Structures are given as structure tokens and as C-alpha cells.
Amino acid sequence: MPVRRQFAPGTVEAGDIRNKRVEPHYARTLIRLMAAQALAEELTATGYERALTVVCDPGLCAIARQNMAEERHHATLLYDALAEIDVSRAQAERQLIAVRRSPSFAAPRRFAENTAGELDLVMGSLSLDMTGMLIIGINYRESSYAPHARAAEIILDDETRHEDFAARALGDAVERMGRETVAAGLREWLPLAVNFFGPPGSGFTFDCLSYGLKSRDNQELADLYLAILERRLSQVGLELPALTPEYPHLAV
Numbered sequence: 001m002p003v004r005r006q007f008a009p010g011t012v013e014a015g016d017i018r019n020k021r022v023e024p025h026y027a028r029t030l031i032r033l034m035a036a037q038a039l040a041e042e043l044t045a046t047g048y049e050r051a052l053t054v055v056c057d058p059g060l061c062a063i064a065r066q067n068m069a070e071e072r073h074h075a076t077l078l079y080d081a082l083a084e085i086d087v088s089r090a091q092a093e094r095q096l097i098a099v100r101r102s103p104s105f106a107a108p109r110r111f112a113e114n115t116a117g118e119l120d121l122v123m124g125s126l127s128l129d130m131t132g133m134l135i136i137g138i139n140y141r142e143s144s145y146a147p148h149a150r151a152a153e154i155i156l157d158d159e160t161r162h163e164d165f166a167a168r169a170l171g172d173a174v175e176r177m178g179r180e181t182v183a184a185g186l187r188e189w190l191p192l193a194v195n196f197f198g199p200p201g202s203g204f205t206f207d208c209l210s211y212g213l214k215s216r217d218n219q220e221l222a223d224l225y226l227a228i229l230e231r232r233l234s235q236v237g238l239e240l241p242a243l244t245p246e247y248p249h250l251a252v
């Protein structure tokens with residue numbers, strides 16, 4: 001059954017939170033959601049930064065450098081929005097100590113901590129920019145919290161470009177490295193990418209949906225991602241690797 005949305009898109013401002021015109025649980029839910037996005041943006045920036053040290057191709061490096069700067073800017077937009085409601089970056093990060101270790105953060109952590117070459121750069125982009133574009137474009141752009149919706153609008157512009165890079169880089173990687181190598185990368189990265197959407201039907205997402213902080217459940221977005229990716233892959237002669245059905249997904 002669809003969750004009834006209590007707040008229409010863009011109807012809550014920072015002053016409503018500061019002056020406690022919305023219930024405290026709205027603020028708690030919003031803070032956790034924006035803090036998680038900020039951390040994902042920051043880890044993605046770190047992944048691009050690491051890619052710069054291990055990828056030699058000048059064209060790829062130029063794009064990685066630009067994406068790195070844009071991802072850092074996305075994180076800053078989110079931390080600025082949190083600062084408006086008196087949450088510091090340190091406080092936001094402290095909230096996520098456990099979440100950071102969860103399967104939903106495995107993709108950004110893998111990108112930030114272990115990017116070892118061109119294949120990881122392409123896989124990181126497919127796993128974080130394409131997913132980010134869906135999460136931000138479908139969920140956060142329609143957020144009831146106006147500052148989050150405004151940040152999403154700015155971020156989405158960049159993510160559309162990043163996603164375009166991921167699609168082109170995938171085709172180039174198949175040409176340069178061969179189908180087998182790219183297929184092996186996909187088997188490693190796809191479960192992480194799908195888990196990045198988070199668990200289906202969680203209590204946290206229920207609260208986000210009823211407060212209008214998200215429009216769709218994680219599972220719906222994960223299914224949409226898989227459908228888009230499957231089409232992309234078929235264009236370059238690759239298949240979607242099989243995954244276990246339950247969250248957190250693993251490669252079969």
C-alpha cells in the first residue's frame with residue numbers, strides 16, 4: 001500500500017525546523033538522510049581523487065578531475081544545508097559511524113578506498129553516478145524540505161553528465177580491456193551498486209516517504225537501475241550478472 005505523504009514537495013524551510021514548526025522526528029529523519037548523502041558524495045569525490053593517482057589515460061583523468069571537484073561541491077552543498085539547521089559536519093559524520101560500515105555504503109567505500117585502475121573508475125562511476133542520478137532525480141528533487149530539493153536540482157545537472165561519462169566509459173572499457181574483464185568487474189560491483197539504494201521497506205524509508213523526503217521505496221529505484229543498466233550492457237554485448245534476491249545482494 002502506498003505511504004500517505006504528509007508534506008508536499010518544497011513546503012518546509014530551514015526556519016520551520018529551527019523554530020520547531022515541524023515535529024522533531026521530521027528533523028531527525030532529514031538530518032540522517034542529508035548526512036548520508038553528504039558522506040556518499042564525499043566518498044565518491046575521494047574515489048575520483050584516488051583514480052587520478054592510478055589511471056594514466058589523460059582523457060579519463062581530465063574527466064575524473066572534474067567529477068572529483070563536482071562531487072566535493074555536492075558534499076559541500078549538503079553540509080551547508082545541514083549547517084543552516086545547526087548541524088555541523090562533525091556531528092553529521094558522527095551519526096553515520098555504524099551506517100558507513102553497512103552494505104549500503106560498500107560501493108562508495110570500495111571506490112574511495114580501493115580504486116586500483118581504469119576498470120574501477122568505470123565501475124565506480126556506473127555504481128555511484130548512475131545510482132545517484134536516480135536517487136537524486138526521483139527522490140530528493142521532490143523533497144518536502146525545500147533546501148534539499150534546491151540542492152538536488154543543482155547536483156542533478158552534474159550527475160546527468162557523470163552518468164553520460166559512465167555510459168561512454170563502459171563502451172570504451174569493453175573495447176580496450178575486452179568483454180571478459182569488464183564482465184568480471186560487473187560481477188564484483190553490481191551487488192555493491194544495488195545495495196547502495198539501501199534495504200527495501202525499512203522503517204527509516206517509511207518515515208522518509210511519509211514526510212515526503214523520498215518519493216519511492218529503495219527497491220523501486222534499485223529495480224529501475226537494473227532495468228536501465230541491463231539495456232546499457234546489452235548495447236555493448238554484456239549481460240546483467242545474476243544477484244541473490246534478498247538485501248544485501250551478492251553475486252550468484
Ligand SMILES: [Fe+2]
Pocket residue numbers: 041044070071074132155159
Ligand atoms: Fe554527486
Ligand SMILES: [Fe+2]
Pocket residue numbers: 044067071128129132158159162
Ligand atoms: Fe556523480
